[in-house]
Amino acid sequence: MKNEKQTQISEVGEFGLIERLTKNIQIKNESTLKGVGDDAAVLDFKNKQVVVSSDLLTEGIHFNLMYVPLKHLGYKSVVVNLSDIFAMNAVPRQIVVNIALSTKFSVEAVEELYSGVHLACEKYGVDLVGGDTTSSLTGLTLSVTVIGETEKENLVYRSGAKPNDLLCVTGDLGGAYMGLQLLERENEVFKVNENMQPQLQGYDYILERQLKPEARGDIVAAFKKIGIKPTSMIDISDGLSSEIMHLCKNSNTGCNLYEDKIPMDFQTKKMAEELSINPLVAALNGGEDYELLFTISIEDYEKIKNDPDFTVIGHMTNVSEGTNLITNAGSAVPLEAQGWNHGK
Amino acid sequence: MKNEKQTQISEVGEFGLIERLTKNIQIKNESTLKGVGDDAAVLDFKNKQVVVSSDLLTEGIHFNLMYVPLKHLGYKSVVVNLSDIFAMNAVPRQIVVNIALSTKFSVEAVEELYSGVHLACEKYGVDLVGGDTTSSLTGLTLSVTVIGETEKENLVYRSGAKPNDLLCVTGDLGGAYMGLQLLERENEVFKVNENMQPQLQGYDYILERQLKPEARGDIVAAFKKIGIKPTSMIDISDGLSSEIMHLCKNSNTGCNLYEDKIPMDFQTKKMAEELSINPLVAALNGGEDYELLFTISIEDYEKIKNDPDFTVIGHMTNVSEGTNLITNAGSAVPLEAQGWNHGK
Incomplete structure (x- = not known):
């Protein structure tokens, strides 16, 4: 943790935390009409097909915070989902990130985690368009959903292989x-x-x-x-x-x-x-x-x-x-x- | 729990569990081209706009399994997300459900939870198109993402109220x-x-x-x-x-x-x-x-x-x-x- 100040999440409240985490988001994709800030994000893919994938990562099973820096964790949790979209031969456009945290995490720790999320968004040209930040009794849980698009004829499934390929x-x-x-x-x-x-x-x-x-x-x-x-x-x-x-x-x-x-x-x-x-x-x-x-x-x-x-x-x-x-x-x-x- | 048989998840494995949970899914929406079974679901909304919302529920914070039946929990976790889509004046079409479980949950318990998810899908005409089923060290975590659609001119945001409305x-x-x-x-x-x-x-x-x-x-x-x-x-x-x-x-x-x-x-x-x-x-x-x-x-x-x-x-x-x-x-x-x- 570079930043030594440790603010309790209760000091800023749920809405305050969300504002700190999302205030610098700049929309990069034409298909993102509305990101965070309403009941739902609004997207427009016109005549393209939409691909959706989602993963859940839990502390102690998928990662060990003893040796995984929070920023890396945020980055990786996005990347592993983008990978599913690329595996369809499609291009990721938006992500939704849900996080549950126990009280052991400070506001600065959550910001560190999100800095990794934002870095991945930046690198892959993806918009963070929503999500839920909530409490857990123990540990950290991350759920990332990614939405991508491509022309129908580009999609590649698991099912098209033929003998001799x-x-x-x-x-x-x-x-x-x-x-x-x-x-x-x-x-x-x-x-x-x-x-x-x-x-x-x-x-x-x-x-x-x-x-x-x-x-x-x-x-x-x-x-x-x-x-x-x-x-x-x-x-x-x-x-x-x-x-x-x-x-x-x-x-x-x-x-x-x-x-x-x-x-x-x-x-x-x-x-x-x-x-x-x-x-x-x-x-x-x-x-x-x-x-x-x-x-x-x-x-x-x-x-x-x-x-x-x-x-x-x-x-x-x-x-x-x-x-x-x-x-x-x-x-x-x-x-x-x-x-x-x-x-x- | 109606079914008294208790099967350990390790007996059927991750892929076996997913198969049991998804084998009876029948696609109801035209916009669902491909549901579970590939790296991502494939959807087609043609010229409609797409709305996306997501929530995370954790045991002990959002629900107490002492008095919340698993089937009700599955049902409610879907419904609370659909509610966000209706709040945009849109119609939900697909959901993605991620679940993390500790070893205290049997296959039958997960099936009971999913029976509630399926019931909500049935009642609201929504397709379950994907998700992740994984382990947690403690308790149950559920993350639901819902995708809906409507014509652009129907969308209602939080931001349109005027004095005297x-x-x-x-x-x-x-x-x-x-x-x-x-x-x-x-x-x-x-x-x-x-x-x-x-x-x-x-x-x-x-x-x-x-x-x-x-x-x-x-x-x-x-x-x-x-x-x-x-x-x-x-x-x-x-x-x-x-x-x-x-x-x-x-x-x-x-x-x-x-x-x-x-x-x-x-x-x-x-x-x-x-x-x-x-x-x-x-x-x-x-x-x-x-x-x-x-x-x-x-x-x-x-x-x-x-x-x-x-x-x-x-x-x-x-x-x-x-x-x-x-x-x-x-x-x-x-x-x-x-x-x-x-x-x-």
Whole structure:
């Protein structure tokens, strides 16, 4: 907390708090006709289609305030929702943010949280148009709803993949999970000895993947530019394995995923080695990478093959062939939604 | 809980739970193109304007599961959001429901909660199109976002009232608050002696106002039928006093509210007397009545004067005259957002 003044929320009241949190909002999107300040926001999407997604984050389950700065939390809670809109090949325009807080939070703490929300809005060109700020008996809960738009013909669902389509992923995987493992290790050390300084050097990338992830709006823009419409798409919030199974189930296909093709950063592998975790597990089941997983028809391969943002990691098959990980040793292991190596 | 079987959520898993909760959903609205099952819902409002509102409810603050049945809670959490859409003179079409639960809740308990959500969707013709079901360390948190639509020219904001407009309210006020007082009294008795049966006879109306409120979609339909467009409107969630001040502030007017005009039910007054509470306080500051407070131009008076759903409770004035309660004794007392008798 940079600001050392701590004002009790009861001193400013609910309406005073809302005014402090929303006074600097400037509307950026044509489709936002009325933001905060009435019973509802008013939007106009004209002839475009509207996409809506929402998530709920609770303290102690989705985040630990021992090592997650409030500003990062505000930023991330917006970004993870934007990611769902990009996964539809659409563009986010508005968000609604609901927050429940216990009395342990000061006005300044809430402002710090909101500074992250505003920063994400700024970066992604999204308008904060409403929300509820209320009390909780314990801890912090955040609910974010995001609204986006696109032309009907641009929308990409989970259900359009066909056998032989290429399975592709953006960026690299497993980093957010390894960043979390590192933060938890250092938090345990800190709990034993408060004078210990956390050992985080050399791991800035995976820490940022965990604490300040970005949503791949740049990819949606790139698709448009290079003239690709994926046949199916989903964002990676729960881990590659689970997301692939969603695509296969919704598209009624199987798939072959190649272990040696899964993109992983050097820091991810190094941290995994340090903690004796198989990095493949981080990629398959770690989650929170917020990369896009999508399928394209084979004819589109030329358009993406030289772009380092994209990696072809497998291909779709007939549903009867199942969903398989082809290991480096060449054997096929069935993927499992809750972890391919579950029960071993 | 009718169903005595108690299944742990961990037995069915997150995806299993979502499937149980959403399997019977049938889409009712043309504007709902795709509901649950992808990264986002897909909606199409064509040339209509879109209104969005959202609320967060937390256990122990907004509801007490000691005396609020889960089905009622699910119902009410939807209704209070629909009320915001009606307050814009619009029609709700879709909702998104996020729920965080601690492990004390069984699958059957969540289904009971959702049965209330589904019942409200059924009654108000709204589609449940998405949401998040997740864990919490303690208690239950519900976040509902509702999306509605109307033609641009129908929208009513808080800001359109003019001096001399009539201030009107639907239904009666203070009932939900007195219902809550009754439930809390009986809960205290029960905590002292578990064998005591609650004394609720003769108070069915105020109990229903608290436990199973309705949103006034019928009024929005009536406005259309009788050809009225209010000059401003808000729903009564925080109490009459606070809502009047919102209309006055947003419209830059003052108002005179007449004590003797405020509609209250017999049960509300009787319970107030029994508990030695001034019923006026229940109406002004109690909240949760979910009636509509609106202003109309004087020329429209003829259209509403014989309708028992509407009561004229005052009129708007120049902003310099302030926001006043004209008491039965004829004196003017300034309204206060946190209660007109605050600090006395």
